[in-house]
Amino acid sequence: NAGVTQTPKFQVLKTGQSMTLQCAQDMNHNSMYWYRQDPGMGLRLIYYSASEGTTDKGEVPNGYNVSRLNKREFSLRLESAAPSQTSVYFCASSEVWGIGELFFGEGSRLTVL
Amino acid sequence: ILNVEQSPQSLHVQEGDSTNFTCGFPSSNFYALHWYRWETAKSPEALFVMTLNGDEKKKGRISATLNTKEGYSYLYIKGSQPEDSATYLCAFISASNYQLIWGAGTKLIIKP
Numbered sequence: 001n002a003g004v005t006q007t008p009k010f011q012v013l014k015t016g017q018s019m020t021l022q023c024a025q026d027m028n029h030n031s032m033y034w035y036r037q038d039p040g041m042g043l044r045l046i047y048y049s050a051s052e053g054t055t056d057k058g059e060v061p062n063g064y065n066v067s068r069l070n071k072r073e074f075s076l077r078l079e080s081a082a083p084s085q086t087s088v089y090f091c092a093s094s095e096v097w098g099i100g101e102l103f104f105g106e107g108s109r110l111t112v113l
Numbered sequence: 114i115l116n117v118e119q120s121p122q123s124l125h126v127q128e129g130d131s132t133n134f135t136c137g138f139p140s141s142n143f144y145a146l147h148w149y150r151w152e153t154a155k156s157p158e159a160l161f162v163m164t165l166n167g168d169e170k171k172k173g174r175i176s177a178t179l180n181t182k183e184g185y186s187y188l189y190i191k192g193s194q195p196e197d198s199a200t201y202l203c204a205f206i207s208a209s210n211y212q213l214i215w216g217a218g219t220k221l222i223i224k225p
Contacts (some may be wrong), residue, residue: 042117042155042202042215079136092154098211099145102161 002026002112006091006105013081013112021076021093021108031097032037035067037088037107043090049074050097081112117205120215126193127224133189134219136203140184143209148177148188149220151200160188160201190221198223 006023013019025032026108037044041077045058055066063085065077074093078085089108094100118137126132136193138146145164149157161170174191190197204213206211 040217042217043204043213044215045212048212083185098206099162099164101147101162102149102157102213103159106156 003070004091004093004103004105006108008108010108010109011111013078015112016083017081018077018079019110020044020078021082021089021091021110022056022073023075023105025091025093025103026072027093027095027096027103029093029100030071031094031100032068032096032113033092033102034064034076035090035092036037036042037059037090038087046089054109078110081110081113086110086112115147117203117214117216118182118183119201119203119219121219122217123220123222125222125224126190127172128195130193130195131189131191133220133222135203137184138184138186138203138205139207140182141214142208143181143184144206144211146179146186146206147204147213148186149204151202153199159201163194169203178225179195188219193221195225197221 005024033048034046044060049055049068053072067075091105094103095103148160151157161177161195162177168179179186198216202218204215
């Protein structure tokens with residue numbers, strides 16, 4: 001049972017470099033999310049996709065872009081990484097937007113030097 | 114700005130004791146409240162999704178109550194065990210935009 005799979009698990013970038021975090025879910029969920037988690041703070045929503053074909057900004061979208069490639073996959077791109085984007089990133093999915101419980105990937109630890 | 118407050122921030126409990134902690138959220142525009150358990154080096158896992166005022170949900174030794182009129186939810190753990198050590202997160206969903214707003218969590222440490 002794969003659930004939500006995200007890659008890579010660890011990445012070190014230099015300021016200004018770009019990278020894409022990949023996320024895939026095999027539960028046929030409609031909604032997918034990207035969060036970042038920083039010490040002492042709650043999970044903060046970067047972008048979400050309520051259903052296939054739609055994406056919307058969350059609480060902290062600046063410096064990120066997303067693509068809902070199909071129902072399974074939702075990627076997060078950092079076009080020009082900054083040290084402030086050093087964080088742990090979690091992808092999640094839910095069957096139903098809003099009420100449905102979230103299923104999380106294992107997280108991706110990103111360090112920007 | 115919508116705020117979700119969890120207290121206490123951390124809690125040390127003796128194995129076998131029962132404990133509870135709080136999630137406070139806006140009392141207007143309520144849609145749903147989620148509780149998650151987050152063990153170290155793992156990812157958050159859902160415990161409960163609560164939608165109705167007065168809801169009580171139970172899963173084994175863990176239970177939760179919901180008061181939407183006053184804006185709080187309690188999570189109870191009966192007879193704490195070492196495997197209950199984790200951070201417990203709550204998330205409020207507002208009916209105005211259906212986005213989850215997360216609390217910072219309560220870190221529970223069970224002492225053997």
